[in-house]
Amino acid sequence: MRWHIRRITRRHKLGISHEDIELDVDRIRFGRGTDVDVHLPDLTVALHHAEFSYLNSSTVACITQSRAGIWHRGVNVGYAELALNEYVYIGRYKVTFIKSESLADVALEIESTHIQYASIQDPQAKRSVQSKFTKRRLAFWASAAIIVMFLILPATTWIDPHWRNILRRLDLVSDAAWNSGPLSSAHHILASRCESCHTKLFRRTQNSSCTHCHDDTFSHASGRDTEERCGSCHREHNGAISLVETDASDCTRCHLQIQQSKPKSSLAVVGDFDINHPQFSVALPGADGRIIRTRLASDAVLSEHSGLIFNHQAHLDPNGLKVGAGIEQLECSDCHRPVVNGTSMQAVRMEEACQRCHRLDFDAATTQELPHADGEVVLRSLREFYAIQALSGGYTSYVRSPSLSTDEVSTISSPAPMVPDFIKRRRPGVSLSEPDRIAAHRWANDMTKYVAEEIIRYRACGKCHELTLGNNHELPQVKAVRIPADWMPAAEFNHAKHETMACGDCHMAQSSNDSRDVLLPRIEMCRECHGGNVATTRIQSVCSDCHRYHSVDQIAVQK
Amino acid sequence: MSEHYKIAIIGAGPGGLSAGARAAALGVSHIVLEASPTIAKTISQYQKGKHVMCEPGIIPLRSELDFSAGTRESILDVWASGADALSVNLRYNAEVQKISGCRKDFKIELRDGVNVNTEYIVLAIGVQGNLRRLGISGEDYPVVQYQLDDPDEYFDENIVVIGAGDAAIENAIALATHNDVVIVNRRDEFARAKQGNLTDITKAIETKLLDCAFGAVPKSITEIPASDNDKISYRISLETSSGAAEFDCDRVIARLGATPPRAFLTDAGVELPSDDPAAVPALSIEYESNVPGLYIIGALAGYPLIKQCMNQGYEVVEYIEGRHIDPVDQEILWEKLRHIPGVANVDEAITRIQASAPIVAGLTRLQIREFLLDSDIVKIPAQDIVFEKGDYTNSFYSILDGEVKVEVGEPTNDQGITLKEGDIFGEISLISGRRRSARVTAASDCVLVETPKRAMTRLVNSDASARKAIDEIFLSRVIAQFAPQADPAIIDRVVRQTTVEHFAVNEVLFAEGDSGDCLFLIRSGSLVVSRHVNGKDITFAYVPAGHFVGEMALLSGAPRSSTVRAASVTEVIKLTRDVFSLLLESDSMLRERIRKTYEQRAVEQLQMVADSGLGDRFTFLVNEGVGEATDVLLIDEALCIRCDQCEKACAGTHEGQTRLNRTAGPSFDYLHLPTSCRHCEHPHCMKDCPPDAISRAPNGEVFISDSCIGCGNCEQNCPYGVIHLTKPGAVTPSLWKQLLFDTNDSAEPNSPSPDDAPKKAVKCDMCVNLAGGPACVRACPTGAAIRMSPEEFLKVTA
Amino acid sequence: MYHSFIVYKKFYYLKWAVLLTAICVGLYLWHEPPSVPNGGSALGYLLGSIGAALIGWLSWFGVRKRSYHSTTGNVQGWLSAHVYFGCALFVIATLHTGFQFGWNIHTLAYVLMVVVIVSGFVGVVLYRLCPRMMSEALQQASRREILEELNETTANILRLADEVEGDVHDRVLRENQDATVGILAAASREDSGAQAYTGNKHSRKTGIRNSDDLSDHLYRELSGTQSPEAANTIRALLSQLAHKRELTGRIGREAALKNLLTIWLFIHVPMSIALIAALIIHVVAVFAYW
Known part of the structure; x- marks a missing residue:
């Protein structure tokens, strides 16, 4: 086997100079000793360091017995196979397997390199291996991942709904990642469908999104131009808390500067129950039936024209009222009864409250009572009664005693005495003749008119109702009763919550002997227990404790 | 046989060639005799491709041959073609042995026996002189050479370098990287070499980079017949003190220096003012030496720069032809001297200056022209300030007209002294290298000659009388500052009796316990005061130039209380006891003032003794040669996070080339001294910078201007290795591009640069033209790097 | 001469930070939020914008540290202010949340902020302790000297x-x-x-x-x-x-x-950039689903 060994020394600028020797051995030995084929005179080389042997035209094997080993591809090994132009390090000599130009079978090139254990000559040699682990690369990949995961993907949900559903199933990747907090319990079903409220990007949630479901909520001040955004008071994404705001700041935000935002408004500037809440105002029906908001007077009692005559003081007489046989001590709850859930009071109904004593019987002959209804209904029932009486037998006609003059009659205080005039009798079973029928009819009418006059004016209606006396022979009309269904429509007073208190504590019924007195409590009474937004000694009460935002314009008259 | 010419020009350097060209152009019979086979031998020995500059820029070129900055090769080609075009009568290998005869009848004997007689001789042989040959058998082998063109040419050879001078050392070290080198030195140490080379060679020998044979003289070189490997190698046998020695080598380089031209000159009858090797022969205005008819031009006449030699070559031929043309610097000088009142032309101005400026009294008119060329004539209106106290300027002033007021103390109390025409000032900073010690304002409109430090040092070296005059004035001024109340008569007597002593680094002035018989006033350099306390030498004071030491022993008569050593090359004025007592009598305040300084030093000493660590640190810094610095970059290793921001900032603010090497440099007790310029009081780099590119800004920064020709002298001279020659770095990418696209973390501080740009010297300039002070200090995130002056070292707590 | 950024100018920025925090806490106690305290109330918006401004200004420290030409105070002062207003930010941001947390981007921003602030504290502690320990570790020699000695020792070995x-x-x-x-x-x-x-x-x-x-x-x-x-x-x-x-x-x-x-900077800086991203998304989300 002919080996061609080329020893090269690389000149700085003048190229490479080399010396070549030819050897004819099977295995060529390298080392520092004297009995080797290729002598490498350096202490980094062992005496018998390595042997090269020829495998085939394209590979050469290098084997070493020395523990120093040879360096092949940066690793210290005992055996290495070199392809063409590959090299191995023996000590500081680099041996490369090269193509042989001369007629030798295989050629090796030896070059001595200057291994410096540490680059002392040039401590500036700072270039570190170009590691893939640099801060910038890390930063780039981290931010790219975040942008893709949390900006691009959620944004694509706005492109195509079908794609949105796919993403939604993957949960974290969709725009759910933008969800800044759990929804309130009421809206929880909408949790994963952001588009239900957030209809347009970069636009605050519009009221139209809310009214899509909440279509029946009234706007705050009916029709007036306070188009307030639902979201400004009802703040979502704050966890399973009720969205109804109890925070005073939402109301005071406008009501403290009511003049600036709504100059035309008549509302007072209100911020705190203690500080600047005005006196209560009640909804009194005006003459024409329209409701007029009138403020309670803080010192005197307000008077109203409800068309009723009722003397609380008399009824609540401590030593009782004569009812039928016995004496009965009346209480407020005898007439005023709370609604089923006790939040407000039922309207007082004549039948239950008054009829026990103010009976509407009209004729000694019968225990039947008149219905507490319209004038026509009353007259019709009287006329029916008398007509029946007339048609079914005799009747006695009465006539007013002449002793009374007409102007006395107008005093309401006492009914005119009645004296019997004549009695007409008839045999049962005999059909009436025409004149009998007309007389009976006329009698019935007269009796009706008479009894009606008496009942309306003196005995029953006049007691409680104000009458409009017709001219000479017309029946007196009962004025329309005007009692507001809700005295303070803007607020909701929950009687149930005040069970611990007596009615008299707030309503000065005992001392009111005139039905025109409005017996509603003034604000000073409430302030005894209720303080302002930040009260400490009294109950902290905010606007939402009494007022409702959405239903304030339901002012109606009590039916 | 002999030839006859009118003018014989010896030496075909730039001066000789230019003279020959002029003579050829005028058709005068002439001959140019060149010892070596090529023209301009010195320049041809420059490093290959070296960039030769055309300095000084202000002087115009008036020669038949062209010359502009360029590479060595291009300049030599221009001259060769120019000489051929003018058919200059050039004869190579014509080494001149002897010159004899007189004006109009000179005889020149050449080495090859030819005699040339001529009417006039122009010596333009430069300072290299003829290379001394080995003079041993076998010196003619091709491998024996006397100069090295490119050290990288030889690879993996055994080379013997003979010689102990700078050239031999530089060649040996340059070759040692890729070859096995042995240096042969006749004596036992390298005495003649420059400081920089000396340290390099000793370090190289220690680290076995190359071997050295001391006390060895080459005997013979024999050729060894080709043995097994076919390389012919030679054997050189040496005679050493311990017997014969032989070295096998492939090449022998002999750098034995050249026969000094001085001997050649004195043979020809030319007188030299002093035996200092750098002394320049006294020449007339027309370059005629004391031997009539023999003219000397070029480096030998003290004009090393190429353009000056060529101008002189042109002018000398004109003078010989009888045409007394104005020297080339006539207009430039006139431009300067115009301001002197009452002078019509340059000559009148020179005579006026010679009369009123004592220091130039000893100079020839030629030297004065040279001196004035470097100086400036400055007109200063009344009440204007010449220089402020504390400035770092060091130029020297001589008054031509008007008066000047010098105030040492506070500007308010005007107890300053006034100087009038003929006086000089500014010499204290010139000699001590310290800041200006006084404020100088113009009492009336005055005209001054301002001379930079380089010109002054050259003047002082070449003229002993000028040196003496300046020293005396300096002494009297310093002593006056030392004892202001003493009357001048006493001071003059004291000046005559004082002596100036020189001390090398770490040399002891006086040790603890010696008897105190004199007081030392520091003229230049700095001292370190230390004491032996419980077994350890603690340094506790650093005394810069302008102060004094050793006063207490004199006053109290007690033995010396501490040891004083020189922190840098120092010159002190020694005042003996009786001289000192003279001063004491005439200045009552002196004793009081000395006692006060003594107290202050005692306090300082106590503090230092308390914290012994500080003392050790101080000694470490002084041993690192910081004694002569004015502003040193110190890094507190307890804070330094090794982030190299300081280097990046330096590179960032200086065209991508950092001037600071944080990692290099010694450290001691958490204090690290990186390799960065210390802006010394007497900058070694400024000593011989041919284009005078290194200058000092008013507040102390030493910086290199653009006119640097990359000769490397400063790199050689600087003992601290803070100057290096590099090509200007490529522009670092903009900040945002770096942040966003530069994938590797740290921008490369020393980015590579285009190949063809000439190398320039680069050093720290303390960010002289940057707002905000040194960038490295500003950019250090943890405040570890601080630049401070030696006085502040004492505050560097652990 | 040497003072750490903690005692910079006798705790100058600590006093300002305490004042700001006191004002915000006072406001929080005095303010009666309409429903439960939350980021959306008037005070919530105020504290939120103060917190956002603080986050912006604290991250501006990175820019100031690198703009070497700037002369607005020095970096040590900025770092001292950075540390103390970082603490103030923690209190102010917590009050802004009204202690409402959940699995959403808003809480993520808060958590990132807490991570940044806590890592900042760690940083301050490290900046106080590590430098001194590093010098002790090297026993007064510089890293270069030790490396040289190490080379010699290895060669000897x-x-x-x-x-x-x-x-x-x-x-x-x-x-x-x-x-x-x-x-x-x-x-x-x-x-x-x-x-x-x-x-x-x-x-x-x-x-x-x-x-x-x-x-x-x-x-x-x-x-x-x-x-x-x-x-x-x-x-x-x-x-x-x-x-x-x-x-x-x-x-x-x-x-x-x-x-x-x-x-610690490997957490502090990337998380603060991530915090800025999360903060922007928090604001966008809040006003997108207003």
Whole structure:
């Protein structure tokens, strides 16, 4: 086997100079000793360091017995196979397997390199291996991942709904990642469908999104131009808390500067129950039936024209009222009864409250009572009664005693005495003749008119109702009763919550002997227990404790 | 046989060639005799491709041959073609042995026996002189050479370098990287070499980079017949003190220096003012030496720069032809001297200056022209300030007209002294290298000659009388500052009796316990005061130039209380006891003032003794040669996070080339001294910078201007290795591009640069033209790097 | 003369940071949020914009550190402010969240911020401790001097090993190569980043183990040999080996500490860039689903 060994020394600028020797051995030995084929005179080389042997035209094997080993591809090994132009390090000599130009079978090139254990000559040699682990690369990949995961993907949900559903199933990747907090319990079903409220990007949630479901909520001040955004008071994404705001700041935000935002408004500037809440105002029906908001007077009692005559003081007489046989001590709850859930009071109904004593019987002959209804209904029932009486037998006609003059009659205080005039009798079973029928009819009418006059004016209606006396022979009309269904429509007073208190504590019924007195409590009474937004000694009460935002314009008259 | 010419020009350097060209152009019979086979031998020995500059820029070129900055090769080609075009009568290998005869009848004997007689001789042989040959058998082998063109040419050879001078050392070290080198030195140490080379060679020998044979003289070189490997190698046998020695080598380089031209000159009858090797022969205005008819031009006449030699070559031929043309610097000088009142032309101005400026009294008119060329004539209106106290300027002033007021103390109390025409000032900073010690304002409109430090040092070296005059004035001024109340008569007597002593680094002035018989006033350099306390030498004071030491022993008569050593090359004025007592009598305040300084030093000493660590640190810094610095970059290793921001900032603010090497440099007790310029009081780099590119800004920064020709002298001279020659770095990418696209973390501080740009010297300039002070200090995130002056070292707590 | 960035100008920036934090905490306690405290309330927006501004300004430190011409204060001042306002940011951002956390981008931004701030704390601690320990590790010599000494020792070891017969020289060569590649290669690279410490695990480990067998082998040789010179050479070789291991130990420790100084930045800087990305998305998301 002919080996061609080329020893090269690389000149700085003048190229490479080399010396070549030819050897004819099977295995060529390298080392520092004297009995080797290729002598490498350096202490980094062992005496018998390595042997090269020829495998085939394209590979050469290098084997070493020395523990120093040879360096092949940066690793210290005992055996290495070199392809063409590959090299191995023996000590500081680099041996490369090269193509042989001369007629030798295989050629090796030896070059001595200057291994410096540490680059002392040039401590500036700072270039570190170009590691893939640099801060910038890390930063780039981290931010790219975040942008893709949390900006691009959620944004694509706005492109195509079908794609949105796919993403939604993957949960974290969709725009759910933008969800800044759990929804309130009421809206929880909408949790994963952001588009239900957030209809347009970069636009605050519009009221139209809310009214899509909440279509029946009234706007705050009916029709007036306070188009307030639902979201400004009802703040979502704050966890399973009720969205109804109890925070005073939402109301005071406008009501403290009511003049600036709504100059035309008549509302007072209100911020705190203690500080600047005005006196209560009640909804009194005006003459024409329209409701007029009138403020309670803080010192005197307000008077109203409800068309009723009722003397609380008399009824609540401590030593009782004569009812039928016995004496009965009346209480407020005898007439005023709370609604089923006790939040407000039922309207007082004549039948239950008054009829026990103010009976509407009209004729000694019968225990039947008149219905507490319209004038026509009353007259019709009287006329029916008398007509029946007339048609079914005799009747006695009465006539007013002449002793009374007409102007006395107008005093309401006492009914005119009645004296019997004549009695007409008839045999049962005999059909009436025409004149009998007309007389009976006329009698019935007269009796009706008479009894009606008496009942309306003196005995029953006049007691409680104000009458409009017709001219000479017309029946007196009962004025329309005007009692507001809700005295303070803007607020909701929950009687149930005040069970611990007596009615008299707030309503000065005992001392009111005139039905025109409005017996509603003034604000000073409430302030005894209720303080302002930040009260400490009294109950902290905010606007939402009494007022409702959405239903304030339901002012109606009590039916 | 002999030839006859009118003018014989010896030496075909730039001066000789230019003279020959002029003579050829005028058709005068002439001959140019060149010892070596090529023209301009010195320049041809420059490093290959070296960039030769055309300095000084202000002087115009008036020669038949062209010359502009360029590479060595291009300049030599221009001259060769120019000489051929003018058919200059050039004869190579014509080494001149002897010159004899007189004006109009000179005889020149050449080495090859030819005699040339001529009417006039122009010596333009430069300072290299003829290379001394080995003079041993076998010196003619091709491998024996006397100069090295490119050290990288030889690879993996055994080379013997003979010689102990700078050239031999530089060649040996340059070759040692890729070859096995042995240096042969006749004596036992390298005495003649420059400081920089000396340290390099000793370090190289220690680290076995190359071997050295001391006390060895080459005997013979024999050729060894080709043995097994076919390389012919030679054997050189040496005679050493311990017997014969032989070295096998492939090449022998002999750098034995050249026969000094001085001997050649004195043979020809030319007188030299002093035996200092750098002394320049006294020449007339027309370059005629004391031997009539023999003219000397070029480096030998003290004009090393190429353009000056060529101008002189042109002018000398004109003078010989009888045409007394104005020297080339006539207009430039006139431009300067115009301001002197009452002078019509340059000559009148020179005579006026010679009369009123004592220091130039000893100079020839030629030297004065040279001196004035470097100086400036400055007109200063009344009440204007010449220089402020504390400035770092060091130029020297001589008054031509008007008066000047010098105030040492506070500007308010005007107890300053006034100087009038003929006086000089500014010499204290010139000699001590310290800041200006006084404020100088113009009492009336005055005209001054301002001379930079380089010109002054050259003047002082070449003229002993000028040196003496300046020293005396300096002494009297310093002593006056030392004892202001003493009357001048006493001071003059004291000046005559004082002596100036020189001390090398770490040399002891006086040790603890010696008897105190004199007081030392520091003229230049700095001292370190230390004491032996419980077994350890603690340094506790650093005394810069302008102060004094050793006063207490004199006053109290007690033995010396501490040891004083020189922190840098120092010159002190020694005042003996009786001289000192003279001063004491005439200045009552002196004793009081000395006692006060003594107290202050005692306090300082106590503090230092308390914290012994500080003392050790101080000694470490002084041993690192910081004694002569004015502003040193110190890094507190307890804070330094090794982030190299300081280097990046330096590179960032200086065209991508950092001037600071944080990692290099010694450290001691958490204090690290990186390799960065210390802006010394007497900058070694400024000593011989041919284009005078290194200058000092008013507040102390030493910086290199653009006119640097990359000769490397400063790199050689600087003992601290803070100057290096590099090509200007490529522009670092903009900040945002770096942040966003530069994938590797740290921008490369020393980015590579285009190949063809000439190398320039680069050093720290303390960010002289940057707002905000040194960038490295500003950019250090943890405040570890601080630049401070030696006085502040004492505050560097652990 | 030398003050660390922590006591820079007598805690100047600490005072400002404490003031800002106090103001924000005061505001938080005084403010009555309409519902529960959350990022969306008026104070939430205020604290959010202060936090965002702080994050922007703190990351600007990277730019200021690299703009070497700038003269706005010095980098030490900026670092001191960076540290203290980083702490302030933690408090302000936590108040901004109103302690509402969940699996969303908003909390991711907060978590990233906390990671950055905590790694910043780690950095401050390391900057205070590591430099001093590094100098102690090198025992006042500079890295270059130790490398030079290491080279000399290795050369001596080779020379001595050659004089000992047997395969000691080969073993030394092997051990010598390993140790060289591992520690020294790392140490010679000045800015040895994270990968240096990991180095070539194979070699660092085998390097040490290998030299132990070598020592055992030498001891056996020592006991077995008769000739005094051989004993002396072996003893010299052993002392050189011990010295070499001590030197590589010192360099190894110094390289490890230097790595510590840069490893924490591999978390701090990338995470702060990621934080900026997350912050931008947080703002976009909040105003997209307003």
